Amino acid sequence: MEGYTFADLVGDEEVFFAEFWDKKPMLRKNALKGNPSEILSFSRLDEMVNMEVIRPPYVRVNLNGAGVSEKTFTRTVTVQGTEIPDSVIPERLYDLYRSGATIVWSSLNHIEPRLRSFCKVISDKLGARTDCVAFLTPAGRQGFNPHHDPVDLFIVQTEGTKRWRLWNPQGERSSVIGTYTEEQLGEPAIDVLLEPGDVLYLPYHTPHAAAAREKSSVHLSIMMRPRKWQELLQKTVESLIEGPEFSAFPYIGDSRGASVESDFKEKIEALAARLNAVNAPAELDRLLESGRYLEPGRPPRIKADDTFQYSAALDELGPDATLRRTGTPLQVGESDSGRTQLVCKGHTIAVPSSIAEVLTGLEEGASVSAATLFPDLPVERSVKNAQGFARLGVLEVAAV
Structure with missing residues (x-):
């Protein structure tokens, strides 16, 4: 997927913050180059439906302006003796879609790494929580009646087309969703057919209505709430x-002094x-x-050296691998009969005192090869011990 930037979304950033931010909606045609369907496509949504592990509220259905009961498209399945009461039935979801329902995918940035990265572009720029909702709408259908949301929105069209009508923001920001009739709103400020790669920005309280036209539509609504x-x-x-x-802890009761x-x-x-x-x-x-780290638009919670992939790579650690002392605290306990207790991350282990001396003598950032880390040991045992302390986080691999 393209490495999109905030400027790709909004164009000239100075103009965006001066003229549009928190003031009025903005349209950017053909803003995202490359292939926008790589962000989210019909085929990727098919894959997620058929995984059968995405459950409500991650998936919701709206038909004729109203929500559809989850019971109509879920069932109870048993996984290793545990009942899951709301597993999605793909065939039912497809039936609802064919009958004109909009499928809403909430907080996809929890599930899809590429969408988490896409949301992070906005979180990093604005220092605010972001959340990604995808809307899959059949051709010729409108999923929701005119309304405004209590968040700022970045709309990104990734597949198909959708007609959007937007009106200028109504009143002060609040935490409620507002609904309207078209008679109340009058002529829209923007009336446009979004195509793949087009982007809209909607400030708080921007009334809008959207309907797919000749083609089915996939679009993302990246929700963002700035902090007051x-x-x-x-x-x-x-x-x-x-x-x-x-x-x-002061006493502030009636008889305070x-x-x-x-x-x-x-x-x-x-x-x-x-x-x-x-x-x-x-x-x-x-x-x-x-x-930038507010839920749920945070960067991944795990560090690279906490991953399954990293742990698996340690299994193949060789004598020539370079290791580095991390900043992970290592406490030295009692020594007895040539063995010393070390405490790391709540784990207490007893090791030969010579190993304890080597580890405690390494300064943070100091590098050494796995073969020579423990010079008193044969190469094979030195490597084995290096693996163990790398798994604990006391050491990290600088190069493999």
Whole structure:
């Protein structure tokens, strides 16, 4: 899949933030080059349906503007003695689709790595939570009546075509979905047939209606909720009141003494002093970085050296492999009869004292070959021990 950027979605970023962000909807025709179906295609949705492991609420169905009961397209299956009450029946889902239903795939970034990467482009730029919903709509059908959502949306057409009508945002941001009649809305600000590679941006409270035309349609709605000043300031204050100065447990009941009120005033003044000393650019960078990891648009939770693939590669570790000491803490316990206890990640292991001395003597980042890591041992045993400590995370492979 193409490595798309935020600029691919919005064009000139300065123009986007000055003229459209939080103000009005934006259309970019042919924004994504290459083959947009590689982001999400009909065939990939077929594969996911037939895996039979995706269950509601990841899959929902809407027909004639109303939700379809999950019971009509799920069944109970038994997996190794455990009953799964809502496994999707592919044939039922296909029947509903052929009858005109829109299939909605919620939070696909939980399931599909390429969509998690696509969402991350927006999370990284805006420091906000993102979530990816896909809509599969039959030709000639409209899945939902005109409404607005309590989130910002980036719409990406990946397969087929869909007509979109958008009206300018209505009122202040709130956490509710709003519904409308077309008579209430009047003439749309944008009326366009989206084709693969086209992108729309919809601020909060942008009324919209979408319908597939001559072709069936797959589009992504990447939902994003920016954080308010209130939320950002709360995070800043939380970071400033960490530590012993604010960790006591005062009694603030009816019979509290005057000293408690005096202490409270002192705490407020201390907090105010810390707020006045905040380095605004550095703090905003910290808040941006923390926002990039908000659920569910986070980067993958695992590090490369925590993967099955990495562990499997350690099975083939050879004498020439280069290992490096990580920053994983290694505590030294008691020594007895030539063996020393080491504690790592809650595991206690007893090893020859010579091995303990080598490991504790390695500085973080220091490199050594697997064959010579433990010079008092034969090469084969040195490699075996290197494997074990790499699996614990004390060592990492610099090159294999």
